Amino acid sequence: MFNYGVDDGTGVVNCCCWKPKGRDKPAAVNPDSSFREFVTDKIQTHQMQQLTCMELGDIIHVRGRLNRYRNRVEVSASYFRKVEDQSCKAEIYRMEELPNMYQNVYDRPFVLPSIVTSQLRLESEESESGVQREADLVDRLCIYLRSQLGDPSNGFQNFFLRELETIEAVMDIASCPCLEYKQDSVGGKAPIRQIRNIIKQSVDRLDREGIVIRSGNEKEMFQVAQESLTSWLEKTILKILRADCQLPKYEKGCHYLHVMDRLHNLNPFQNISAQAVKLALDRLEEQSEVISTTFKHFIPFS
Numbered sequence: 001m002f003n004y005g006v007d008d009g010t011g012v013v014n015c016c017c018w019k020p021k022g023r024d025k026p027a028a029v030n031p032d033s034s035f036r037e038f039v040t041d042k043i044q045t046h047q048m049q050q051l052t053c054m055e056l057g058d059i060i061h062v063r064g065r066l067n068r069y070r071n072r073v074e075v076s077a078s079y080f081r082k083v084e085d086q087s088c089k090a091e092i093y094r095m096e097e098l099p100n101m102y103q104n105v106y107d108r109p110f111v112l113p114s115i116v117t118s119q120l121r122l123e124s125e126e127s128e129s130g131v132q133r134e135a136d137l138v139d140r141l142c143i144y145l146r147s148q149l150g151d152p153s154n155g156f157q158n159f160f161l162r163e164l165e166t167i168e169a170v171m172d173i174a175s176c177p178c179l180e181y182k183q184d185s186v187g188g189k190a191p192i193r194q195i196r197n198i199i200k201q202s203v204d205r206l207d208r209e210g211i212v213i214r215s216g217n218e219k220e221m222f223q224v225a226q227e228s229l230t231s232w233l234e235k236t237i238l239k240i241l242r243a244d245c246q247l248p249k250y251e252k253g254c255h256y257l258h259v260m261d262r263l264h265n266l267n268p269f270q271n272i273s274a275q276a277v278k279l280a281l282d283r284l285e286e287q288s289e290v291i292s293t294t295f296k297h298f299i300p301f302s
Contacts, residue, residue, distance in 0.1 A: 214271035253297030
């Protein structure tokens with residue numbers, strides 16, 4: 001790794017720039033690694049080559065996470081590059097920006113955002129009363145549904161949201177006492193709004209993870225993303241990309257939302273979500289079937 005002291009006008013902070021793994025080895029495509037990992041390694045190697053030729057007084061652009069090491073705050077850099085600024089425009093712009101930063105940020109007392117204070121209050125109530133929060137119940141239900149939907153012997157092929165309310169194990173989790181709905185409970189029973197919200201949030205999370213896919217027939221109906229359905233979705237997306245990327249308008253790649261709109265015209269995928277489309281495109285990129293020209297645009301590999 002390389003360590004650099006970076007002065008942003010308010011003080012000097014240590015920046016830790018880690019070497020990418022295997023940087024000293026010859027660059028070659030590992031058949032067991034994805035195309036994205038190979039490109040990322042090449043970018044990081046280029047960044048390291050830039051860092052090794054830096055001198056005192058150079059301007060560096062660093063992005064990363066704040067960590068504490070030996071009781072000192074440092075930046076663990078995920079992105080870094082040397083800024084060529086011969087006319088000092090970037091440095092002058094930063095100096096002009098600092099008075100506003102002091103007035104609006106640095107000199108103001110730190111106040112926790114309302115969403116953080118609300119979460120801390122709920123955690124405190126949970127520890128005192130033993131009653132679980134909604135997020136905890138959603139986590140528990142997701143774990144149960146993953147175990148059931150991933151087992152072909154259970155016979156889960158497709159289901160409606162309301163059908164989950166007939167499963168005893170689902171209801172046992174969704175109807176547990178919940179802090180967010182304690183005022184709506186009557187006679188110690190969980191309100192129906194709590195049960196349906198927890199089930200819906202759990203299935204929505206499984207949809208984002210690609211475990212289930214919204215059916216083309218009904219908005220509240222879901223299909224388990226088995227291998228056959230996933231393969232069909234990926235082949236359909238490839239077919240769309242190969243056709244549309246021939247057009248001048250999409251020669252630099254199709255936006256994943258455009259792919260989703262095209263899928264909505266096909267019967268099996270009329271209600272497919274953007275997250276499911278993006279997940280399928282990521283799998284295709286890992287298989288070197290497509291290439292991402294930006295974070296949101298894709299073209300077929302061949």
